[in-house]
Amino acid sequence: MKTIIVACSGALATSMVVASKVDRLLKDHKITATIVECRLTEIEEMRDQVDLIITTTNVYRSYGVPTLHGLPFLSGAGVSRVSDEILSYLT
Numbered sequence: 001m002k003t004i005i006v007a008c009s010g011a012l013a014t015s016m017v018v019a020s021k022v023d024r025l026l027k028d029h030k031i032t033a034t035i036v037e038c039r040l041t042e043i044e045e046m047r048d049q050v051d052l053i054i055t056t057t058n059v060y061r062s063y064g065v066p067t068l069h070g071l072p073f074l075s076g077a078g079v080s081r082v083s084d085e086i087l088s089y090l091t
Helices: 013-028 040-049 079-090
Strands: 002-008 033-039 052-055 067-069
Touching: 002 013, 002 040, 013 033, 013 079, 033 040, 040 052, 052 079, 067 079
Parallel strands: 002 033, 002 052, 052 067
Antiparallel strands: none
């Protein structure tokens, strides 16, 4: 089973919204995955246990794991592109 981190810079509100939309995307494509919501500062301690990282803010470093910007799930602009990228990493 795949594991995905959805991280935001603050109090987890935006990561919860994005995680919910990613969960729906995965269910629509019959992909089983564990989605973990966290703060950006917590990624480092979990990065070795995940297959994909989705952030709600820009990240200017590499975690050694594919990392995507999840803002389109909040703004609505570019959702198809980032959805396709997520699916390509998990299938």
